[in-house]
Amino acid sequence: MKDLDQVFAELKKSPFRRRFHLGPREQAYLAEKGLDRVLDHAHDFIGKRLAPAHPARDGKQTPFRGHPVFVAQHATGTCCRSCLEKWHGIRRGHALEAQEEDYVVAVLERWLRSEMSNRD
Numbered sequence: 001m002k003d004l005d006q007v008f009a010e011l012k013k014s015p016f017r018r019r020f021h022l023g024p025r026e027q028a029y030l031a032e033k034g035l036d037r038v039l040d041h042a043h044d045f046i047g048k049r050l051a052p053a054h055p056a057r058d059g060k061q062t063p064f065r066g067h068p069v070f071v072a073q074h075a076t077g078t079c080c081r082s083c084l085e086k087w088h089g090i091r092r093g094h095a096l097e098a099q100e101e102d103y104v105v106a107v108l109e110r111w112l113r114s115e116m117s118n119r120d
Helices: 003-014 024-033 035-050 068-076 081-088 098-118
Strands: none
Touching: 003 068, 003 081, 003 098, 024 035, 024 068, 024 098, 035 068, 035 098, 068 098, 081 098
16 A cells, blocks of 8 residues: 555546546535545445455446546546556455555545535
């Protein structure tokens, strides 16, 4: 796992990652449910879709929109195991440990907080 400041500095250099922002639908959902509830969803999504050693449909398991967490995953390179390895140094082929799952959710939380502060 990498230092979050380093990761976010690297993500800013990627035109692909920089293009992701919450749309009106995801913004409304986040405002309605609140960040804590959305982060609960993040824990659930990560546990089911990213944490297994060999996730089903890896590389295609994360939709591009429809939930703030999905957008955040693409923006932060936590959308699949290949991106997780490339951007965060968490190797493929093993089930994520609890601290790795917590790290991924911390990455998502930081990005979501940034998006929330940018629209104010």
